[in-house]
Amino acid sequence: MKLSFNIALRFLNSSKGQTFLIALGIAIGVSVQIFIGSLIQGLQIDLVDTTIGSQPQITITSTSDDKLIGDYESRLSDISSDYEGVKHVSPSADGPALVTSDEENYSILVRGLSFEAAEGIYKTKERLVEGSLPENKNEVLIGTTLKDESGIQIGDEVDVLTSSGENQALTVTGIFDFQVANLNSSWVLTTLETAQSMFSYDDRITGIEMQVEDVFLADTISSDIQADLPEDLLAENWKDQNASLLSGLNGQSVSSYMIQVFVMISVLLGIASVLAITVVQKSRQIGILKAMGIRDSAASLIFVFQGLMLGIAGAILGILLGLGLAYVFTRFALNPDGTPVVPLYINPGFIALSAGFAIVVSTLAALIPARKSSKLNPIEVIRNA
Incomplete structure (x- = not known):
């Protein structure tokens, strides 16, 4: 495994321009994910805070004659x-x-x-x-x-x-x-x-008003409260009263996820195609290594390690680029009063998920050329070189 890793590192170093372009492609995919995800989440939080942040999220009212x-x-x-x-x-x-x-x-x-x-x-x-x-x-x-x-x-x-x-x-x-x-x-x-x-x-x-820690759990908490109330009292929550707002938030989330998935699919295809070409370019070296006794599994690991290292480098660069884009957006897209149109929202969990997803996708993309390299016949490769 160590030998495969060292060979993978040497292959990447031998084509630094190509390596940089692949890492940059991954970085752009990750940065788009982080930028769009942070933008949508910031917009949703700001929208929810504006509409219900300073209002009761659960209200108990009376259904009796005098209310x-x-x-x-x-x-x-x-x-x-x-x-x-x-x-x-x-x-x-x-x-x-x-x-x-x-x-x-x-x-x-x-x-x-x-x-x-x-x-x-x-x-x-x-x-x-x-x-x-x-x-x-x-x-x-x-x-x-x-x-x-x-x-x-x-x-x-x-x-x-x-x-x-x-x-x-x-x-x-x-x-x-x-x-x-x-x-x-x-x-x-x-x-x-x-x-x-x-x-x-x-x-x-006439009413008991309350706010909750997680506004999206208001309906669940409201149901729990309602179960313990007498028949003449009714617990209502903001989600039941704002169906159109919830629909809009769900639509934003779905569109954001779709964009991010298609971006990462394009990254996967790009990495797979470039590494597949690398197999052809490095076929002579791989054939020699196999002739010297390296196993097919070790030859495959060379490209898996390449995909992993490219994914890590692209993820790190993508995080920096994505956060930079989000920061610049909040400095140039301003309301008349000077506040950002959409406030910057940093979700460490989402950023880590985006980076991890990019690394996994890059590694999976490398499986295609890895499988191809394992099938190379060293005698035919050296003879045709």
């Missing part, structure tokens, strides 16, 4: 402790209302939150562009769009008409920007106690 959930504190505690993978749990008390400003009415959704518990989901502190979070009863946050449309400013006291016909005076303490026009125009955030008082919910809420 309210009682004894919610013990349920919050049970969910946090009993279900692996649940990251943040927060109660909410929502209700529709109208806010009046300059004799104009604006339809809003008053959302009562426990801001400390909900911070992990909504990141409200990060979304504040002016003012501060509500600390006292009857204090609220409004969105930037509602502020611009209504002219309401921090410190203003606004009249809110609830669906039950009750009027409530609320003081604006801050302005938020969730970067979603619909939320910025319709959501009015306040404390849980304020919303419960406004809509006469007593000590009940």
